[in-house]
Amino acid sequence: MNNKVQLITYVDRLGCENINGLDLLLQNQLKGLFGGVHLLPFYYPIDGEDAGFDPIDHKQIDERLGNWNNLKELSGSVDVMADLIVNHMSAKSSEFQDFLKHGEDSEYAELFLTFDKVFPKGATEQDLLAIYRPRPGYPFSKMKMANGEERIIWTTFTTNQIDIDVYSSKGMAYLDGILNEFQKAGVNMIRLDAAGYAIKKAGTSSFMIDETFTFIDELTVKAKNLGIAVLVEIHSFYKTQIEIAKKVDFVYDFALPVLVLDTLFNANAQNLKNWLEISPRNAITVLDTHDGIGIIDVASENGEKGLIDDNTLDDIVERMHTNSGNTSRKATGAAASNLDLYQVNCTYFEALGKDQRAYFAARAIQFFVPGIPQVYYVGLFSGENDMELLTKTNVGRDINRHYYDIQEIDAHIKTPFFKKFEKLMRLRNSHVAFNGTFNILPTEPTILNIRWEKDNDWVALYINLTTLDLKITYTEGQKEVELL
Known part of the structure; x- marks a missing residue:
């Protein structure tokens, strides 16, 4: 991966109708600003229940965006990262529908993770309480088979996202097939989405357990043999993140966004400086992503102090809500259909009260700390909370998933602030000292x-x-x- 600013975007939300349009945008209006682009899920369909993270067919590009040849053309002009969604597939997939119809006689029966595969003798109360989950309740859904039988299926996220048995022969073949498609299309880096939940084991949290690391290691070897680097996406206690970083190619620095807010809100960089003494150097740095602003990454855990005092952290969260005119409250927690109750849904520009000086300082800090900086497409244009989209979908994270048209983009890139931001990006991309x-x-x-x-x-x-x-x-x- 180039040590240059990376873009993370949906293909169809950046003034582009398809992959070819994005290629043109990167070669014209945004020429020279990015060393690579992370394309958020472009699989069929892009407009499922979780904006593409619930693929019906992971090996098919949604035809509204193009095809694998179009992606191959894009990868010829810029590095491309894609998501490998390892934990689940859509309940509407042909494979799962076949399983519902034929049960254990289905050729895909072994592909899906049923309750009894992990708990063949049943589960105790402690077994269930030990399971870590990103949302309230248990990670199971009751499904009715065609013959009237009811089965309990693992659904870590939503009832439309059916967990895969990644160690079954069908599960391994499924993931291998996606990797091969990526390699043929010139994808040179993947993000393992939801990898921390991929391995379930009775008596454990079923989240980032030892067996999970083994699975990630094995998958990483397969990817590297195809010339593909691996980024692991994990929201967790900061010490866990440090340990994860020792075992993978790249991790996200998810602690940075809130530490930068702490630094600017409280005019005190001590917590940030403390983190930078120990933070992983093989990091992708972010301030904003397609998800919310994570809190768990800096908070305490089981009585052990986090990177920011919990009372101070509460004040930071309140300050974000206040700065956004309380619009973020309408998108966060139980206020909307949220999967991640430990995140604040808000654009980073709004979290800073739409203060351009503070926002530029935040981006400067991101570009100067160790790691490769990634800029989310909404953050690229100092985007504000999209209340119209939130009202339309009632999906909390849509507040930060605006659909730009090309006229909006052309107007943004002419603003004095963007010109200033552009200078910063070009300096980060070009100055040799950033490799020192x-x-x-x-x-x-x-x-x-x-x-x-x-x-x-x-x-x-x-x-x-x-x-x-x-x-x-x-x-x-x-x-x-x-x-x-």
């Missing part, structure tokens, strides 16, 4: 001073958090230059 040594200069907590050095070249970020005065300086040949 990272240092935080010792200062009081109200000052953040980060410097990268490689041989005789350097680039530095200085922010006075009390006043939000910001300076970015760097070497250009024999000269010292200020970005803005």
